[in-house]
Each structure stands twice: as structure tokens, then as C-alpha cells.
Amino acid sequence: MHISSLKIATSIAAICFSTAVFSQENFSVSGTIKDQKNGELLIGVIVKIAENPSISVVANEYGFYSLSLPKGSYTVIISNPGFKDFQQNIIVENDLKQNIQLEQQSEEKTSNIDEVVIVAAKKDKNLSSAQMGTETLSIKQIDKLPVLFGEKDVMKTIQLLPGIKSNGEGSSGFSVRGGATDQNLILLDEAAVYNASHLLGFFSTFNSDALKDVSIIKGNSPAQYGGRLSSVLDVKMKDGNNKDYNVNGGIGLISSRLSVEGPIQKEKSSFIVSGRRTYADVFLKATDDFKDSKLYFYDLNLKANYQINENNRLYLSGYFGRDVLGLGDTFSTDWGNTTATLRWNSIISSKLFSNTSFIYSNYNYNVSLSSNNNTFGLDSTIEDWNLKQDFSWFVGNKHSVKFGLQSIYHTITPSSASGTSVSSFPRNPRYSWENALYINDDFKATEKLTINYGARLAMFSVLGGDTFNTYENGTIIGSEFLEKGKFGKTYVNLEPRITANYRINEVSSVKGGYSRNTQNLHLLSNSGSGNPTDQWIGSSYTVKPEIADQISAGYSRNFNNNNYEVNAEIYYKSMQNQIDYKNGAQISFDTAADVESELLFGKGRAYGLELIAKKKSG
Template identity: 50%
Template structure:
């Protein structure tokens, strides 16, 4: 670490001497809403000198004293040119307008990122998902969805219909860090994965990092999905929403004090339960979800700004009084931005996050509940330093308190069911990091960083166990509450390079080590709301991954067509899986049912994307392999992980027929999930038992479908906008397998039948969207 810090200092202090410099800094905002603009470009005209606003709209640009023409631009906005005489350091804020704000339409509209930004950016495996660009992609039930769109990107795989998880480059569903205004979201799905928890109307920006993320992110092995909520319009009140077949949503935003404070409230609810009440048979059943996003921001002064944001969502499924399950997330973020001076920016955050579920079962005189939760209290401090135009430095620290109750059964008196619980855990996760984006030359850029992470596992006051390889208890120790059980420390270096060897072409290389201290364990092929979370402990070590990636990037047709090709190899340590025949339901000694080993994931990702013109879209393809090797499973040999998927293809096309009408199509194909099926059977006393041999040795049938969509802009005036979206999910009625079960043939018990369950065939949807401006 000492050597790494010395290298940091050497590179950062590579500046020009012999001339007098001055710094131009400030913020860039949206003229219409007053919100800060992320990723806006501030550039010196006819030169390569420039800067980009950070996630809070702040920029810093250091130049030799003199006169300049400064250009400020971002996607969907008109170009601003400003003549300045930079004799001393000064603060200059800008407001970007759209062509709807200006009568002069001869201004230039350019992209948020540089036209060749995908070629020059040193980071690999990074995708920006703009909520405005996904509204025309057909999805199930007609609800535009960032998570569903993200799963069409190479290297990202959905876990299948009716599942709540997604996989990135061979990692498990729990190995993705999902952040909403910096708060972790532990289950990002509604209705078992058919909707995501993220209401697109409330989202400002989303970035996906596929394993080579900068060092300010940590805690997961595979990816980071960083989502920013809208801040709320500081200029005028807006009301918008949508009405669909099974859900509706409403969003309200506006100023509290014009140009100083604003708010945003966005809510969504399904009403399938209302239709159930029309039937006497199902009127007591429950089937719905709701979610609420809220945000308040207040400008304390020219250098200080305060944000308060939160999310609350809940799902409820129930069969009368017999069975019920509900689960949900709650998050809260209090954030303070402070401009220290023209080269230093500070962000201080206090974050709360909670995920819990409850299963209620009743039968006769027996009633019992199964509950589980994970709760975080999180403090984060980050400084951004702009020493010169070649370097952008981030320095920060993070402290998280994890309180986990993996599972507990409570029953009524006289039920005969004893109270059981998987031991709750309490741990403190600390991290300190430093990173730098360094422009070595005009054609060679580098992003590098170092992260130190530490997990402190604390006793809960109960007896603590260690286990033998066969799962039996090895030792039992009585620890006092909050006594230190175990401490793990890991160093995580990160490095990415980009070399533009020809105009419009570059080669990139990256290496990253990531560690993970909280783990989700499941025996199912796809994640469910009731999967159990555990912390690193006496028996569970932190998971570690080392990923290397190499990519070739090329732009065609004046940057209108982008081609990216990436290969990666990921080595994994301390991977968890259940032993054969594990007892995972309400097991008070669940850690004894787990085995640990190594893993590997490698693959090829290709993406061809057209970003402009009447016809836009992309083709994405992934060829990959994901394997595990754990003593006690599959005779200690390599076996494919449940998230392994050999081929994954997505084709997305959007065509704008006229300014009012557009059509879209989506085709997906992927190899069936790896599953464990019985290889034989035997009978004892007339009872049939299935024999299972190789772990994940079989495949579900291949999956494919076609979705179609039409969007019509009904009205667009200064005060009101409305549109209609019609979509067809699974247009050719492919009967894709959700599950396959086995049973004896009624006429011939010696024969075994495989029974396939299909969730969806053709699903039409229609959604009416509106907005009062």
C-alpha cells in the first residue's frame, strides 16, 4: 500500500511548470428544471482541453491565464459558447437549454459523452442507461424498466421469467451492488421479478460497471448498478404519470422555494387484487405491490447543498388466511455537498437501508410466521480533488453496520412448533479508498486506484459454533455480546488503460480485485425473496475475485455506429454452495450446511450499437462459461454454476416512422439454465426416491421470444404531453419452460414423466402516459 501511494503521488503531481495557471470552476444545471447535469462537457474551443461535471454537476478546469472560448454541452441540450478572460481563478455557473427553451434553432445539439467517448474512456465494461432512451423498448406489461433493459447488455443475464435476480459475468445474483442514491437495495424486484423496484419516472441517471469499477465502489464481486434519483424541478410544478392494464403511477415535482429548494414524489401501484375481489372464489386473496420515491433538496448557499431522499416498496401475496408472504425495501439518504474551493469538492452521506420478508402460514389451530431481515446503517465521506487537467482524484472512507436476522420461526401457543432461528449476526464493514483518472497523453488514458476493506464480525451473545467438514459441530464457545469474533482485511487494487492507436479505434485493458463480506445462499436456480443473507463470520470467509479484461473498440460512420468487443477471465475464491442433501429450511446451524471452494468465469462479449438517426438499437452477444470447484460436491471436480449460460443473444431495434409514431422490436435467445435433475430412481416399501448425481449436470430448454411495441405521441405542447404505448410480449407464443418436475406415470409406475410449467405465452399491454408541464 505504501508503494501504491507513492506511485499515486508521483502521477498526480505530473503538472506543467514555468507558466501561471488559473482555475475555472462551477456547476452546470438544466435551465428548465434547475437540476445539476451529470456528465456535461466543458471544453476549450478548438483544443482538447476540457473537463466533465461530476455526479453533482460540479466541474473544475485549470488553464494558463489568457482569453478563451469555452463550450458547454450535454445530450439533448443546445451548445453554449462563452468568451472569458481568465486572469485569476473564478467561479462560473452555466444553465443548459433545449430547443424548446430557445427560438434560435441553429444552435448545435451534441452528445453528453464525447462522440468518441466509448473509445477514449479508460474504463471497461461500463454502460450508461438513460431512462429517456428506454421508453420505447417493449417489455412485459408495458412498464418501462431499467433493470429489464440492462439485462439486454452483453455480459448481463436475467435469471429467467419469474425470478428476481440477474447475473453479471458469471457472478451470482447477490454479487451485484445496486445503489439508489447511494443506498444499497437488496432485492430489486416486484412480483417475483416481473417488475423492478425502480420507477423510471423518478430516475435521473444510471451507470452499470461490470466488475472493473473504480475503487470508490466496493462490497460486491461482479457489478455495480449506481442509480441517481431526480432532484425535483426547481422552476415549476410538473405532474406526470401512466395508466396501464395492471398498474398505474403518478409523479409530482416542483419548487418549494424557487431556485433554492424543490421536491419530488413518485408512486406506483398494481391493482390486480381489485380484479380478484370480483370473484367470490378469489376475493380474499392478495396480489399487489406498491412503491414510493421521495426527494427533497435545499440549496444552503453558493457552496452548500443538502439532499434528503428515500424509497419504500412492498409486495404482498396471499391466499386468504391460509398463506401470505410480503417483502420489501426501505432506504433513506441524507447527503451534504460542499464546494471547499475551486479544486476540492466534498460529499458527506448518512445512509439507511433495510430489506425484510415475512411468511405467514395458518392451518387449524396452528399459526406460525417466518421472518428475516437485513439492516444497514452507513456513513460515507468522499473528497474529489482536481489538481490539474490531467488528474481527477477521489479519496474517501465508508463505515457500514450490518445487522442480519437470517431467519426466525415464531408460532402460537399450543401449535407444537418451537421457536427457531438462524443465528443473527452483527458486523462492521470499513473501507478506505483512493482513485485517479489520469490523462497521460491525448491518446493514452488511465484510471487506477486502491481500496482497503475490513470486516469485523461481532458476537450476538449466543453460543457460537465452528463446524467440521461434514457439518457437525467442532467447537462451541460462549461469547459476550459485541465481542470481536473475527476480523478480515483485504487490499483491492484497480487499474484500467485505454490507448487510442488510430482515430476512432482503441485497445483497453483492465484488472480489478473485489471482495464481498455479505453473502446470499440459495439452492434455487433463480433468486427468490426468501433467500437467506449471511455475513462473513467464524466459518464464512470473504469472497474474493480477480478479474482481467481486454477489449477492442471501434467507431464507424462518423461515430454513428459503435462496436465493442471484450474478453474477460475471473478467478474466484471462497465461493459458497450447499452440500448435498443440505437442510436449509429454518436450520439453526445453517453455516454447517455450507461448503466453500473456488470458481472461475470467462467469456467473450460483442456489442454493435447505432445511437443516432431514425433507426437505432443494438445487437449484443455473450459467449461464456461459469464453473465452481468445491470439495464435497460433484466428487471435488469442476461443475457448472447455476448461473452458467453458454450463449446469450439480444437484438433491439427502434424505428421512428414520424415524429409522432415509432415502432420497436426485441428478440432474445439464451441457453437454458443449469439445473440438477434426477439421474435414476429406486423404491423402498412402495415409496419412490430419485437419485441425483452430478450437480447442475442438466439444462433447461433453450429460451427465446420476440416482443413488439408501438408508441404514439398523442400531444406535445408547452403545458401538456401525452403518449400511448402498445406492446406484445412473446409475440409468437413460445412456451418457454419456467420449471420441470418429475412424476411417475399413472399407468406404468416404472416410467417417469417430465412435466413442464410455462408462465407466459402472449401478453398484450397498453399504457397511457401523461405529463402536465
């Protein structure tokens, strides 16, 4: 297994390097692309050459692009949905840096760059991209949808897409292509969010006023993503307006919100602070029966960035959110997330871009009961320290390579009870170390064929500090105590990924793909819709990593000059080591027994057909 893994990784690297070595001598045209109005970096912008449309590149998630061109004169066309496209004449005699600011379509003023000409927006990205099962939503799109109680909600919006199913009314949990709730990786500025709901699931933790971009990938994710079987929900916060100060907010039936953003140093650094809070508890105080009750949640999003120089920029972002529910002095519960991301973007060369991230994530809940001098308390925590290093390497016009590593130190404190009314059973935290190496190449094989392929090597190590039992059909067959700091069981899995797109003609294309995903964190719940007190556990001596293999095929067709599109996709997903519970299993907090003794493991499968039709203008 290790030999075959090495061969696959070596082959991928060899293809990339051979392209760089044997290609003709070219010069680089590179830079960053921003929103002219507020200085926000734009994601996924298409940059192409008018003289040869097959020479094109997509800016990465940090707005950086790079083209390779021989000496000569060219017309560069840059386009992005929601913005006016422009074309600019350039003369390439050496490496050229070309930073671009795009004008929003809603603005009436025209650009003052002499060579700029407004052209039609590119709307056929669905026909040219090899990525499958991916939907990207702009905040402008989310703004146009009907909302509940005046609250725009990212989680409810994605549930309108095919293949994504709500877990029920009053729940923000969702399942993708037959997967469980915990099989969705939810990221906010690269930090994992373990419970993305407020008010027991009626609202999500994401305040749309603070967000820039939302994308969801259903199973066929590129190799830079990992750790979950079913999907990746990647949410990115706004960077903050670096040109002008801006204040906006809103008053809803449930909550009110306020956002402030502006430059710290004009066009060099900026900030955004966005807060939201409900006020049902204010009205409860006006009643006689519930004046001592608590019922509210709050969110606080913060982000700042600073441009060190032309090639280096620092970002610091954070999220703080909590729900509080209480009935006088007899019952109270609260739960919430805390995340923080420190990110360093660096343009190492005209072809190589680096992103280094230090990430902290914490989710915890507390429950307290008090009656007749008896007390009961329950608490649990999952905490991550995460280091990510990502590189984007624009090898040439045919290859766009991403590679890097990720290292996460998990601390999971299971549900621990204490009090006078029950026997206390404090539990030791369990530690684990999750690592991954990945490489991914977006390869334009021909004018019609695009292939996105790569591999991720995932490693998960159980660390000491507790006693680990081994069970078979619920019966203990072994036990081992690991001292803190010692390595225990280690799981290693290779995850190959490949998708391909073949453009049949100007209006249609076909796609196909295969991917393997593994998951080492598992959510145990007595409820299908999810509760704040559900328990997270890691892979152990008994609990093995979950594995999913998915194959899919799709067809896309556009109509009426790309103003309408229809996409169809079929998939089959086979899953291993799926967690189930013994009959009558109790996985909550009523006993001090090892929860792993209540678990069973099996196989699963999911298959389906997804259809979506879009009208993209008017």
C-alpha cells in the same frame, strides 16, 4: 502484506501530490452544470477547451467540474448527449466560477447567452474514456424500448446488454459475467437495495418516473465502489424540478403511477414524490373464490433538496416499497425495502468537492401460515447504517482524483420461526462492521493515453452478540461466544484497480484493465432465480470473504462520423471462496441448525467475449 499495501497507497498519493506541486501556476474555472428546463444537475458532462482539446474534464456525479488554465482568453465547449452543446468565450485573469445550464435538444428555443454557439454533440466518449465494462442508460433511452404490460423496467433493460444474463422468466435477478445474483451491488441514491423485485421477479422496484440516471459497471469498477464481485448497478433519483410544477402519470395493465414535482423555493429548493401501485387485488374482490385474497405491490419515492448557499446543498431522499400476497386467513407473506439518504454536497474550493452521506437501508420479509388452530410464522431482516465521505479533487487538467471512506454497520437477523405447529427457533441477530478507504485517479498521461487507477482497502469485522461455530467440511471443530460489542474475526483485503485506454486514431481505441473485488455479504438460496425468503449472511469464522480477480481487454471503433459504434471486450475472472452447498443441504427454515454447517467453499472462473453495436442517432 501490510507493508506492500502501504507502498501502493503511498505511491498513488505521491503521483497526485507531485503533479500539484510542480505544475505551473494556473487559475481555476469551475462550476456546476444543470438542465436549463428543470434545474436537474447533469452527470458526466464533458468540458473542454477549443484551443487545446486535450484540456478537458468530465463533471462528477453531482454536476461539478473544474479546469486549470493559465491567464488568457479561451473558448470553453460543454457537451452532453441529449443536450445542445455550446461554446463560450472567457477571459481568465483569476479563479472564475462558471455555472452552466444546458438546453435540451428537443427544445426549439435558443439560449439567450450572447456568446453561445450551437455545435455538434460529442459522440466519441467510448474512444476516450479509460473506464471498461460500463454502460450508462438515460431514462429517455429506456422510454423507447418495448415494455411488458406497459411497465418500463430498468432491470429488464440492462439484461439486453452483453455480459448480463437473466436468471429466468419471472425473475428480476441477473448474473453478470458468470457471477451469482448476490454478487451485484444495487444502489438507489447510494443506498443498497437487497431485493430489487416485485411480484416474485416480474417487475423491479425501480419506478422509472422517479429516476434520472442508470449506469452499470461490469467488474472493472473504480475504487469508490466495493462490496460485490461482479457488478455495480448505480441508480440515481431525480432531484425535482426547481422551476415549475409538473404532474405526470400513467395507467398500465398491471399498475398505475403518479409523480408530482416542483419548486419549494424557486430555483433554490425542490421536491419530487412518485408513487406506483398494482390493483389486481381490486379485481379479486369481485370474485367469489378469491375475494379475501391479497395480491399487490407499491412503491413510493420521495426526494427534496435545499440550496443553503452557492457552495452547499442538502438532499434528502427515500424509498418505500412492499409486496403483499395472501390467501384469506390461511396464508400471507410480505416483503420489501426501505431506504433513506441524507446527503450534503459542499464545494470546498474551486478544485475540491465534498459529498457526505448518511444512509439507511432495510430489507425484511414475513411469512404467516394458519390452519386448524395451528400457526407458523417466519421472518428475517437485514439492516444497514452507512456513513460515506467522498472527495473529488481536480488536481490539474491531467489528474482527477477521488478519495474517501465508507463505514457500514450491518445487523442481519437470520430466518427465525415461531408458532404452535413447529418448535420455535428464534435466532440472535448477527452484527458486523464494514469499513473501506479508497483513492482513485483518472490520469491523462498523453493526448492518446488515459489511465484510471486506484486502490481500495476493505475491512470487515465480526461483532459479538452470538455464538460462532467453526466448521471444516461440515463438521464443527470449534465454537466461541462473543459478548455484544466485542470484536471477533477481522478480514482485511487490498483491492487494486487499473484500466487504461489508448486512442489509436480518430475512430478507434484499445483498452485493458485489472481489478480485484471482495465480498463479505452472501445470499443463500435453494433457487437459482432467487426468492424473497432467501437468507443473507455475513463473513464469519467459517465463511471467508469472496474474492474475484478480473483481467479484460477491449477494442472500440466508430463509424459514419461517430453515429455508429462497435465495442468488443474479452475478460477472464478468477474467484476464490465461492459458496456451494452439501448434497441434500437444506438452507431454508425447516430446522434450527446452523446454516453454515451446510456450506462448502471452492474456486470458480468465468471468461467470455462481449460484442455490442450501437446506432446512436436517427
